[in-house]
Amino acid sequence: MISLEQQKNPNPEDFPSELQGLRMTKQRREVLAVILAERDHPTANDVFSRAQDRMSTISLATVYNCLEALVSHKLVRQVNFERESSRYCPNLSDHCHFQDEESGKIHDVVFKEGVKLEDLLELPQGTEISHLEISLKGNFGK
Amino acid sequence: MISLEQQKNPNPEDFPSELQGLRMTKQRREVLAVILAERDHPTANDVFSRAQDRMSTISLATVYNCLEALVSHKLVRQVNFERESSRYCPNLSDHCHFQDEESGKIHDVVFKEGVKLEDLLELPQGTEISHLEISLKGNFGK
DNA sequence: GCCCAAATTTGGAATTATTCTAATTCGGGT
DNA sequence: ACCCGAATTAGAATAATTCCAAATTTGGGC
Structure with missing residues (x-):
C-alpha cells in the first residue's frame, strides 16, 4: 500500500480497489493519480486536461464526479480562494x-x-x- | 458623521457625499444602507431585493457594481463560503x-x-x- | 444656471464554473 | 455469460457574476 501523501509519481495501478470505502474505478484512480503527481493545486479543468493525456476518453463531468467522490471520502482536499474556481490538494x-x-x-x-x-x-x-x-x-x- | 459600524437603522441621507474616497451616489448609499441595516450577511441578490423596496429602479448590475466599489474602498467586507455565492458584511x-x-x-x-x-x-x-x-x-x- | 466630460447606471447578453439529465457502459457477484 | 446497480458520458441546464454599449447623471468650470 503506497503512501497517499508522499510518493512523487504514483502509478494508478498501485491503488487498491477501494480506499476509504470508495471504489477505485479507472477514472477515479486516474484523477487521484493526477492530483498526487504534482504538488500544485490544479483546478477541475487542469485535472481534466492532465487526465486526458493518459485516458483520452475521460469526460469533464466524470472529473467533477470523481473529484466530488475523492473529496467526500477525504482522499483529496478542495481548496477555495474567494470566487475563483476550486482547486484540489x-x-x-x-x-x-x-x-x-x-x-x-x-x-x-x-x-x-x-x-x-x-x-x-x-x-x-x-x-x-x-x-x-x-x-x-x-x-x-x- | 455617523458610525458606520454601530448604528441600527442608518438613513442613506446621513452618509456624506464621499466615503473613503468613494463618491456616494444614490445607489451606493442605498446599497450601503441595506447592508448596514441588518447584521445578517446578505448575498448580492438579497441586497438587490431589499434595495428595490426603496429604490424600485435599481438594477442587479448596479448592485454588483456598488458592492464592488464598497468592498474595494473597504466600507463593506465580502464573505465567501466555499463555492456559495458571496455575502456582504x-x-x-x-x-x-x-x-x-x-x-x-x-x-x-x-x-x-x-x-x-x-x-x-x-x-x-x-x-x-x-x-x-x-x-x-x-x-x-x- | 448651463454645458461638457467623465463617471455611473442600466438591461440584456455573455461568460464561466459547476450541476443535472438521461442514456450507455462497466464490473463484480451469481 | 448474465444481471444489476453504480459509474461514466455528452450535452443541456443552471446560477452567479461580469461584460457591453447606450442612456443618464454628476460635478466643475464658465
Missing part, C-alpha cells in the same frame, strides 16, 4: 493555503506546533467545527 | 465567519485578544499578507 495533513499574488501559485502553510483553534477564536462554547478553511493572499517580501 | 473589525450548518446563518467570530497570525502559522519570513479569510462551518452543540 493532495496534502491531507492539517494546513491552510497561501496564494502568491504575483504568480498566482498556491502554497501549503502549516500550523505551528500545538496551536488550537479555540486558542485563537472566541467561539461560543459547545460549537462544533466540521469544516475550516483559511486562505491567505499576499506576496513574499520584495 | 458591514462589520469592519477584525473577525472571521462561522456558518451554522443547520440554519445556514452566518455569525461573526472575533479573534482572541492579542492573537497574531504569525503565532499560528509557519509563514516563510518576509511574507506579506494582503488578504485573509477564515471560514468555519459546524453547529452549536446540541
Whole structure:
C-alpha cells in the first residue's frame, strides 16, 4: 500500500480497489493519480486536461464526479480562494493555503506546533467545527 | 458623521457625499444602507431585493457594481463560503465567519485578544499578507 | 444656471464554473 | 455469460457574476 501523501509519481495501478470505502474505478484512480503527481493545486479543468493525456476518453463531468467522490471520502482536499474556481490538494495533513499574488501559485502553510483553534477564536462554547478553511493572499517580501 | 459600524437603522441621507474616497451616489448609499441595516450577511441578490423596496429602479448590475466599489474602498467586507455565492458584511473589525450548518446563518467570530497570525502559522519570513479569510462551518452543540 | 466630460447606471447578453439529465457502459457477484 | 446497480458520458441546464454599449447623471468650470 503506497503512501497517499508522499510518493512523487504514483502509478494508478498501485491503488487498491477501494480506499476509504470508495471504489477505485479507472477514472477515479486516474484523477487521484493526477492530483498526487504534482504538488500544485490544479483546478477541475487542469485535472481534466492532465487526465486526458493518459485516458483520452475521460469526460469533464466524470472529473467533477470523481473529484466530488475523492473529496467526500477525504482522499483529496478542495481548496477555495474567494470566487475563483476550486482547486484540489493532495496534502491531507492539517494546513491552510497561501496564494502568491504575483504568480498566482498556491502554497501549503502549516500550523505551528500545538496551536488550537479555540486558542485563537472566541467561539461560543459547545460549537462544533466540521469544516475550516483559511486562505491567505499576499506576496513574499520584495 | 455617523458610525458606520454601530448604528441600527442608518438613513442613506446621513452618509456624506464621499466615503473613503468613494463618491456616494444614490445607489451606493442605498446599497450601503441595506447592508448596514441588518447584521445578517446578505448575498448580492438579497441586497438587490431589499434595495428595490426603496429604490424600485435599481438594477442587479448596479448592485454588483456598488458592492464592488464598497468592498474595494473597504466600507463593506465580502464573505465567501466555499463555492456559495458571496455575502456582504458591514462589520469592519477584525473577525472571521462561522456558518451554522443547520440554519445556514452566518455569525461573526472575533479573534482572541492579542492573537497574531504569525503565532499560528509557519509563514516563510518576509511574507506579506494582503488578504485573509477564515471560514468555519459546524453547529452549536446540541 | 448651463454645458461638457467623465463617471455611473442600466438591461440584456455573455461568460464561466459547476450541476443535472438521461442514456450507455462497466464490473463484480451469481 | 448474465444481471444489476453504480459509474461514466455528452450535452443541456443552471446560477452567479461580469461584460457591453447606450442612456443618464454628476460635478466643475464658465
